[in-house]
């Protein structure tokens with residue numbers, strides 16, 4: 001079902017983008033207006049309490065964000081959720097678990113987010129780091145082969161297995177049962193990390209059966225609509241001691257004499273770093289408090305976006321796809337990320353198409369030769385008609 005009355009909650013971002021049609025909700029979803037008040041609340045807390053603000057942040061703001069995330073993902077143990085300004089920091093902290101070991105082996109795919117890919121390729125230059133990368137080329141045509149390839153490579157017991165839930169360069173999504181199959185195929189020594197950034201708050205994910213068994217990454221920049229500064233990681237229980245660590249990792253113990261040993265929180269906070277701008281968490285909470293009030297849940301958000309995607313595909317003219325050699329990279333919209341991807345022949349052509357669309361006020365984004373179109377809560381049927389009209393004008397020009 002398409003919600004038609006949610007635009008009013010996004011009035012500032014809609015006004016900010018003027019007559020442009022923003023089809024990059026998957027990249028930077030508009031923020032509801034309540035996030036502006038949340039930002040000001042943070043400023044006022046600083047003005048009122050200076051350094052004392054951390055008491056409120058650790059006793060109220062962080063626990064509230066943890067509660068929201070736990071509810072969205074169906075997790076029991078919200079204290080196992082740690083935060084950082086971005087997921088790069090969290091993955092670096094994860095990698096630092098292996099600092100000082102004689103070797104580190106990593107299994108991942110060709111479609112992982114840029115910071116991870118760059119970081120792991122750089123580390124591969126070290127003789128003690130080995131990397132196995134499985135191609136996602138078969139994901140659309142032969143998922144079984146893709147999964148079997150991964151399962152075969154898991155037999156080598158890599159130290160870390162890092163994989164997306166929704167792949168950033170296609171929107172193709174692994175189902176819960178596929179992730180479970182992979183979890184069951186790994187050995188007990190392999191740490192499984194699921195990058196859920198493009199699924200979190202978009203696909204109705206039930207992490208319950210995975211709780212305590214995998215690391216799960218997400219954040220507020222995209223579908224969670226809190227913006228930057230609210231990346232998180234769900235962490236299995238354990239006595240974790242990441243070598244890359246800061247004072248937040250023992251916040252609860254700060255008033256005690258730290259002694260000579262480096263202490264860590266016994267929960268997910270062990271993966272926290274150091275002083276960070278927490279306003280993203282204020283915004284995150286404001287968004288999800290609002291959604292709770294409105295009765296909006298991830299399943300209803302997903303149903304809205306899926307219905308819009310179906311309309312988008314319906315109005316997309318074949319002539320446009322043919323003229324620009326665009327190939328759709330999607331099949332099953334029931335379980336697909338919140339963006340539709342079309343590939344063209346090369347990145348140069350992709351850039352030209354993106355500019356042509358931009359000239360008509362259609363704002364989308366692109367990864368190489370792949371054009372991505374993302375729909376969100378601030379879109380409705382009228383936007384699809386607007387898209388269709390703009391494409392008609394383009395065809396005439």
Ligand SMILES: Cc1ncc(COP(=O)(O)O)c(C=O)c1O
Nearest residue numbers: 086087088113115168195197231
């Ligand atoms: C799949 C995926 N994971 C994670 C991220 C976020 O990365 P970071 O928080 O390090 O900017 C992104 C951002 O685009 C992403 O696409």
